[in-house]
Amino acid sequence: MNSLLIHLLGAEQQSAVSVARAYPEHRFVFFSDQRVVDGWDLPYVSIRLRQPGQERPADLAPPDLELPLCPRWLPHGGAEFALSRLLPDMVDRIPQLQVPSVYSKPPEGRLCLVKGNRFHRPDALLSGTAKQIQRTTDPNGCGLLFQDRIPETTHTILVMGRRIHAGQAVLGILQVLEERFFRVVILQSAETMVDPTVVDQSLAILDALDYRGFFALNWIAVGDGRRMLTSFRPVPRAAFGLLRHAGADLLIPAPGITIASAGFRMIADPTYTTYRGLTP
Numbered sequence: 001m002n003s004l005l006i007h008l009l010g011a012e013q014q015s016a017v018s019v020a021r022a023y024p025e026h027r028f029v030f031f032s033d034q035r036v037v038d039g040w041d042l043p044y045v046s047i048r049l050r051q052p053g054q055e056r057p058a059d060l061a062p063p064d065l066e067l068p069l070c071p072r073w074l075p076h077g078g079a080e081f082a083l084s085r086l087l088p089d090m091v092d093r094i095p096q097l098q099v100p101s102v103y104s105k106p107p108e109g110r111l112c113l114v115k116g117n118r119f120h121r122p123d124a125l126l127s128g129t130a131k132q133i134q135r136t137t138d139p140n141g142c143g144l145l146f147q148d149r150i151p152e153t154t155h156t157i158l159v160m161g162r163r164i165h166a167g168q169a170v171l172g173i174l175q176v177l178e179e180r181f182f183r184v185v186i187l188q189s190a191e192t193m194v195d196p197t198v199v200d201q202s203l204a205i206l207d208a209l210d211y212r213g214f215f216a217l218n219w220i221a222v223g224d225g226r227r228m229l230t231s232f233r234p235v236p237r238a239a240f241g242l243l244r245h246a247g248a249d250l251l252i253p254a255p256g257i258t259i260a261s262a263g264f265r266m267i268a269d270p271t272y273t274t275y276r277g278l279t280p
Contacts, residue, residue, distance in 0.1 A: 007063040010070035018238035049278035071119040100148040106130040117143030157219040172243040172260035242266040
């Protein structure tokens with residue numbers, strides 16, 4: 001197979017190094033508007049300064065694949081995938097789908113999570129009563145959304161993958177074992193699993209949207225056996241290596257529907273490397 005040239009937009013995200021380390025046979029250009037970016041130690045990676053919406057630098061060849069890693073690098077900052085619009089729409093279109101209610105303002109008398117509407121809200125997970133969270137600010141411009149917190153949650157399920165078109169998609173179903181909340185959420189450890197309900201409903205959501213590209217859907221498992229969708233993001237998470245080992249290739253998808261095999265685990269280890277200032 002020929003080596004691909006892949007441009008990663010928003011490479012300050014953990015998923016940039018994840019995909020590059022999972023596919024060392026390809027060449028990568030990381031683009032970011034942030035000062036600190038990982039990946040300088042990978043010989044097949046170059047890192048460049050670029051702003052969301054800015055044209056590709058003229059000195060670079062067109063990529064074989066361009067992959068946004070944060071919705072703010074999508075057209076209009078990913079507004080079409082705002083959770084305030086997408087989640088209620090999915091409930092209307094898929095009757096069996098269960099979603100914790102979302103609000104533009106925290107309602108009285110309910111415990112709510114604070115979420116980013118267009119893209120994930122940086123910084124630590126925040127939840128509480130209306131009085132505790134009503135003064136939450138939005139310095140990153142992600143838009144704020146408030147979602148019912150479900151106390152009976154037993155674990156989180158991440159569905160990550162890529163849909164090419166109807167009838168062709170690659171999915172990994174991951175039980176999230178640990179996440180770390182720094183400025184961005186770090187997927188610390190996870191295990192591939194089998195959950196037919198989550199698979200069927202995830203495919204139904206993708207088909208209803210006729211979505212094409214990389215994605216991440218977050219589900220929660222509730223103690224009574226229910227599965228509830230909490231978010232949809234049109235970007236991947238940092239589990240490329242895990243899924244490739246589990247037989248799910250997101251860069252060269254097989255025909256049909258591919259589901260990663262169960263029982264594969266990942267643990268993200270911290271690394272410390274020298275970084276350099278970005279240049280255009």
